[in-house]
Amino acid sequence: MEDTLAGRRCLVFLDAHYPGADYGGNSYISQEHAPTERLPLLAELELLRGRTANALIVLDDVRIYRRDFRTNAGTLPDWVENGFDQEATFLELIASFESTHTVHWHGEDTGYAVLWPRAWGEYELKKWVVPGDQTQPFVLTLGVPGTTCISVNRRLLDARFGNRWLVGKGLDIGGGNDSIALYSTLFPRIESVTVYEWAQGDAQYLENVRDNSFDFVYSGHCLEHVMDPRVALRHWLRVLKPGGHLVITVPDEDMYEQGVWPSTFNTDHKHTFTLFKRKSWSPVSINVLDLLRDFEREVSVKKAELLDHSFMHGMERFDQTRTAFAECGIEFVVQKL
Structure with missing residues (x-):
């Protein structure tokens, strides 16, 4: 021996x-x-x-x-x-x-x-992240932990979230302490939610998640943190089963960054987003509708919306997502073909 x-x-x-x-x-x-x-x-x-x-x-x-x-x-x-x-x-x-x-x-x-x-050399073994894995404890945080928390009441008024889009075994990318898993009892067709955070790997590539493995993929305000959102969406769709839904929110550049770049409210932001306009003040702006066109052969767009219904215009500049009501974002939902 x-x-x-x-x-x-x-x-x-x-x-x-x-x-x-x-x-x-x-x-x-x-x-x-x-x-x-x-x-x-x-x-x-x-x-x-x-x-x-x-x-x-x-x-x-x-x-x-x-x-x-x-x-x-x-x-x-x-x-x-x-x-x-x-x-x-x-x-x-x-x-x-x-x-x-x-x-x-x-x-x-x-x-x-x-x-x-x-x-x-460096430890290189990575475990597969599979549907049903509980990768972190689900503990409710008092106050306003994040934008998923703010979105819950709005989504409960739209039956498509509970009956079509958030159905089966899901993957929450970047959920942190505000994962959709925390609110899963309010969406009764959710079977389980697995959170994918830094401890699991790089959210841009999901290299330890198998193809076609999750019924839905959810991400609230994570896409703006990755180096290349198009590459990220490619992999987020890769791990989604055909017929499953991708539910994504990103901050809107005019309601969140409010004309200032680099972002002063979150210095880790690498991109800003707009739903649709000809020209942006931001040097790193991504037009969501243009982004979705890159995937037109792979998805059916079910929703693309500017979440401005509770944004307070005319206020002194501050991060309104720290309130209990202003989402300041863009939400899009696509179904994988």
């Missing part, structure tokens, strides 16, 4: 427990085998320590040792043997690899730990 580990790049996969009843045993808790055979992971890590600088190590079912580690499969059942009393030892052993590896925890299935060799 030492020659192989020293001479080649290797993948080492370790299972955290003896599989018991999966392989003919009577139970997942048994005294028929020695402790290091029933729960072999600690002994295996001791054996590997200091010998695996060129090996990728994947540990399966880490919830056996981590009592409060959240996984998609939930907590460890009582009828499975655990190593909770050795959790501190387990974490210390993992930490002992940090001189040669970076440690990454994943909550898929029953929980994984990935020890990535520093000699291989």
Whole structure:
């Protein structure tokens, strides 16, 4: 083993427990085998320590040792043997690899730990983001967390949102603490919402989201933050199922930036948007109708609207989206053909 580990790049996969009843045993808790055979992971890590600088190590079912580690499969059942009393030892052993590896925890299935060799460069494994994934806790924020919050009452008055557009399993791109997921009980045909944020990857490319995987894609005030909105829309449509809807809002340049560029209300904005006008004061303006024409063979436009119904004209210049009523934006909805 030492020659192989020293001479080649290797993948080492370790299972955290003896599989018991999966392989003919009577139970997942048994005294028929020695402790290091029933729960072999600690002994295996001791054996590997200091010998695996060129090996990728994947540990399966880490919830056996981590009592409060959240996984998609939930907590460890009582009828499975655990190593909770050795959790501190387990974490210390993992930490002992940090001189040669970076440690990454994943909550898929029953929980994984990935020890990535520093000699291989930057950690490059990305998990697929799939419908139904809960990528962050959904916690309501008091006050006005964002433009999705402001939009809810307006959208509830338009039956198309609840009956046609926000239907099935959705992806919210850039939802942050104001995701449409927070309000999903108000749109009863939503089955689930997965939020795609920095922790999941680059919103412009969605490189870890499979083609044709989501029933709807939603994004509130994110498109203005990407480097190339046309490239972003290409990928946002790519992950949408045929027949599904893309529901997008962006800030309107005259109501939000109000004639000033770079934006003083959000310095991360890379573009401004207008619904339709011949000439813009903004050097980075994007005409939404022109943008949609680039996709005319791929989508059917269902809606394009200037959300100016609650904008207060004539006021001193300030960010009106910080109020509870002024959306200051443009909304468009398209259906993928």
